[in-house]
Amino acid sequence: MESVIDVSPISGRDLPPIHGACRMFPLTVGQQHHHARQLLQPSRRTAIQRSFRLAGELDVPSLLDAVRALVQRHEALRVSFVPTDEGYRQRPILMPSAARLINCQRVDGASEERFRAYVRAVLAKDILASWDEREDYPFRFRLIRMSQQLHALVVTVQHAVIDLRGMGVLERDLWAHYRGKRLLEPALDESGESVSGFLGAACQQQQFVERLAARNARFWKNRLDSVPRGLDVTPLGSADGGRQDFEETHRIEIDFSPRERDNFEHVAAVTGSTVFQLLLGIFASSVFRLSDQRKILIHMPFDIRQRANVGTLGMFAASLPVVVNRKSTVEAHQREVRDSVLQTAMHGHISPQTLVDAYGHNLDQIPLRSQIQANYVEVGRATASPDLADLTVDTDYYKPRFRPLAPALYLQVASNFDRSLKVELIANCTSLGAVAAMNMATSFRRLAKEVAS
Template identity: 30%
Template sequence: MPGQRIHHDDLMCSPELRTSLYASYRIDGELDVNGFIVALSQAVKSHEVLRIGVSQEPGRDPRQWLREEPGGGSLISCRNVQSASEEQFNRYARAVLAKDLSDSWDLGSQYPFRYRLLRYSPTVHAFLATFSHVALDGRGRSLVLQSLWQNLAGGERHTSPVSESSAAGFMDSALRHAEISLAGGARTSEFWLSRLRQKLPPVRFSADLLTEPASRECATERVLVQGERLERIRSLSRLKGCSEFQWVVAAFADTVFEVVPQDRVAIMIPVDTRLASEQNVSGMFTVPLPLFIERTESLDQSIRQARREILSVIARRNVSSTILDGIREALSSADSADAPGFSVTYVNGQWNQSEWHCGDVVAQEGAYRPRVSLHSTGMDLRAVSGDDSLELTLTLDVKISSPDAVCRVIAFLESRIDGSIPGR
């Protein structure tokens, strides 16, 4: 799959990169550990992508195959942790997860997951899961975890609906997508080639934002939108005839033009290429594709442009690895290596159920989140949408990470999310 190929090639070129997805759960109640391992084994059996291997010989394309089902220590590491307090146990669990995230992946000899079950007491356990991004995207991660908890809730003989529907497997989908990209290759290629012929101007940060970095860490700011403010934003977006995703992209695009003087930029978005019949198939279906955005003069123009661009790109999302390589090469050669880049990731929080009730136990996600430093070579926005919240995480390049610059950018983004564009 093209999305897999990107992550694989990036890791081959830069082995120091760490591209993993993770989840952490606190499990309260008397957990049947054997039953938990059976439920986990069922999930791995049902999701083919958790059993892929990837290798590459010199001068050849990477090859992907299916392994046998794992057992014993290959499936999960279980440990009884002796801690003086639960707080000490929590620190230990976060450290273990951080270590797993920092470790590299060798899919030629390893499964694309790391599972750990840590026991603090008979009624408190930590479950830690780490996945290779070569194997799973965000949707795939959610499907795998959903299978686990549904299997555990149903007992040893239960197989979740997600697991059953994904039994056809990722490998069949990969072949199907290769056929689709060949069938529509000429039209899709011409669409992207025509866009890339319109070269972008050299992009630079505005001089008044640049400062000498005080540290090598990027600035990360989080904004949580809730309550009446969120209701007002969603009502306004519906009134303007756009989705929340399109609203967020338009807001981010206007914010980008606050930090660069250029009038046209590329903003990368991850696009899920799953077909309607593959919504419950786990794997790495997501590809990064560019929106070409121009500076506008009004809120309505920004929204219309974002909507038009997103719909055009989604309609041509089934790209081959060759096309994707061409897009990446064209964008990287449009300017020097130190030019800033911009991206938006939008996550539907409904995919990620935060709490699971499985008989006598309750699993709560997010209890052992490690401290990780986010990296950006420009400006990146991650938006997680839930029923009653919209969480925005903005990461800025170290060159525009002074307190004054961060405050200015965040203030603009928040005002634009609220539906206004200062100064227009």
């Protein structure tokens, strides 16, 4: 007889109104880029998510206390966004009530398979849910219990307040507190604001960018003026015919073993690059085989936080375009990507308006089909630790199997616990055509395997 899943809350969901200080703070450059891209692509995913399969005895009170300490320590988890005549500003808000910190649920009568299916459904729901930037806290913590020996913790944080490095800080501090290493609570002034924290770092970064933006503007204008606005793959994409659903994609996942990753690292060391840059070179080679363009843009995140804010949870990463020139070989593309990434990083402090001006378009007129995106994720790199044997991460929980897709091409590289690599490559068939998408994916797989072997 099939079991019935009964989902019932363990704690209440009383949602008190949010009150906080009235002082407004500027957005970081990363936050400004994020809001600008939201205007361009309202359907974009706006959250970063982690999920943990907690096997064995779980100290639930300690975990709930760790979540409380985490939100108390990190100011970025206690901000709201307010539209003003000069654009968005952010402000601190008070600590949420205990009921609002985390949603606890119990899944009764479920098999392991059905429990996993339920967790995936929660993942998909949370990552696609909208955020009320003035009323919602920018996080969702969910603890889902199947039994005393099996829980799942799902963490979803609004991308406007956190980048991938920040998520690593969140994971490190959460599990450090759970293991008994108490987090240092931030010093607060009389109004309840952090004396030093994310909002202070945002002010410092704004001042820093203002000093450098004018100098970097000429570099960006010269770099971007010569790049085609769209990705032209008509010679390969025109054979499809007919209108296709925007969500139709061609997707491949390629798993590289630890040995293959070692080979990537050896090649990268010889060429003075990183494994991610190596894969971007292969990616660029595959794209150039679809197009006659002489240059392409690949948008990728750059962490432009200052050294003093390495341990600060917040949104400091800006999505900047790397310009890649056509070369004759894969090896030459790898060197081209390496050099372009370094040049982009050197000029990373740039105002969002400078990029818009360089394109020569208003925010609502930049063509979506010119978007090529690439991303690198360390799955669980800072989460589980050897001395916590009952804590494991199930990478299948890491993300849902779908996402709203706007870019024509999207590459994501995920680094796993066992030093393996997973590459997910997605091509929007509507923008490229199904034939072009399939050929590009096939080309990337073949070239990557050749380098890995």
